[in-house]
Amino acid sequence: MPTITINNQKIEAKEGQTILEVAKDHHIDIPTLCHFPDLDVQSDCRICMSEIVGQKKLAPSCSTPVKEGMEIKTNSQRVYNARKTITELLLSNHDTNCTACERNMNCELQTLADTLGIDENRFENILEHEPIDDNNPSITRNADRCIKCGRCIEVCKNVQGIHVLDYMNRSHDTKVAPAHGKFLNDQVCTYCGQCANVCPVASITEKSDLEKVTHAIHDETKHVIVQTAPATRVSLGETLGMDSGSIVTGQMVAALRRVGFDKVFDTDFTADLTIMEEGHELLSRVKEGGKLPMITSCCPGWVNYAEQKNPDMLDHLSTAKSPQQMFGALAKTYYAEKEHIDPNNVYVVSIMPCTAKKFEAAREEMQVHKETADVDAVLTTRELGKMIKRAGVNFKNIGEESYDAPFGITSGAGAIFGATGGVMEAALRTVSEVVNEKPLEKLDFEDIRGMEGIKEASVTLGENTFKVAVAHTLSNAQKVLDDIKAGVSPYAFIEVMACPGGCIGGGGQPYTTTNAKRQERIDAIYNVDTAMKLRKSHENPAVNTLYEEYLSEPLSKRAHDLLHTHYKPR
């Protein structure tokens, strides 16, 4: 264990730690830009430079291991001068119109400039304007704000294994872009939004639908309803100054009402419905010798990836729509009929932890009526945070309220959709009870919970035992697919989520989603589950009423028309 000093403070470091890691353990802040927890160390931006006494050159803290007796200064004049120069140089090639930027007051570069006291840049601004890339429904790329830190490239290449973005050109002409310096929709982008989540500035963001939604809310002819995805209730608080893992379900419902939505519903309800449809689809595939393993299809980033990169696998995908789209289809049929409202005047908004959901909502095959989309607009958790602030709602002190009927009664099984393994667990709870006709002794399938990349479990249905798997991140999804293609996959059912940790780690979630934060949100979502009286989708009385009143039974003709879809190679 090396003993070192940082800023005259004697510190016992752990073997193999970098200066940055030791500093973090001892609550010494060193600024970083290219470095992001959970991603490979790049050592590109040089903002974390520290002084090592006796060494001529400053050293990057993120990639310099500590050695016995090292004397480090992280706040000397030399270090400060270096950081200041680097920041000024970055700003000299950056669109510095901060008030016209969606990350104003929430930007790592701006914070750095502020901390370093840069009130006047010594360097002339040499930015050359580049066109904005927003030819898709999900992601906006603004190269004028890019600081070339490379986090987006890292996450796209090494976490998702897609590698849509890379550095183009060299030296001061360097830019981050898709192949040929073109647009995201020309390439195999899945719109998962992990790039947006790690971006330290507003170079990559969700394509905002906030204005669209605000207009609809203030349009008297529209009946504007909103659904909230499972993961949003354990993450929205972070955008409004609360700790990660805070459970804010009731406050979110209240805030949505104050913002002006006519009805506030829960996507957890249609998550329960998804389980009913998908669970019965699995049983029918097993019984009738259909395509196995069946793979979940509620994650739109994963569906995009399957369509683009693995079109030969599409018949493995469940035909059940995602909870978002089941909600949209029912809102424009069942709900509109029940409430006697013209479906064209029902305006459906979803609050999602996801950027790919915007793409999903815009899909043609997700349209029950010709004239109107089933889901009219999708806001990310981050956009909702902004909307609540804009509406002057004091979120921390607002009283908790409950969801509206009929899509407000939900189960814990619907809630855990937000975490990796949750859809599988919810499905296993239902499928085993439906087949075995007796209550499960233990509802918690712990083997398939948590941040491990590929998890497996087995379930006994009648006389047969089936193996199931859960994969998150697209790199892990590809591994599972490769086994299916090689004919060695032992599984009957596979859950795939594109984002690390599942939806709680989605591309539309609060910025700086590290794996540590993912774990806190996962813990919170299982707490939501255990605190609920109803924990199984098939015991949700509102779901059963829906079948009685409207759909008759799972996989019925009407259920097929409204709740199932198909995918095609792209």
Place this chain on the structure above:
Amino acid sequence: MLESILSKYPKEQDMLIEILLDVQNQKTDQYLSEAEIEQIASYLSLPTAHVSSAVSFYTFFSTQRRGEHVIQVCKDVPCYLNDSDNLVDTIQKQLGIGMHETTEDGMFTLEPTSCLGICDGAPAMRIGEHTYTKLNKDRVTALLAEYRGKR
């Protein structure tokens, strides 16, 4: 043509630069099209963004059609300090083209390049595979005339 070039190389990712050069050199317009970049990426099972990144990094590759003689003037510091700007100016005036442009007769394309590794002879440039050092207005004028005469 592309397939016959590709078939000469093993499907190893280390082969990327060789393949790119080979493909480019066998084309009279000396550039790599988007379709070719995509096919090469797919041959080596590399993401297109990776291949595109490599092509854009090295100045000896181009993604735009080029003329018969590609003139590349070094834009890095030692050449800059030895007045490479003047060199570029002279060439542009004499050929009537700007940077990254090709003369109407298709004879010359003018491009900047990163360091050619002959800083002792700054300012330097190359035309095709030949490098020229310690250049000034007169030498460049003479060189261009010489190349024109070769036709």
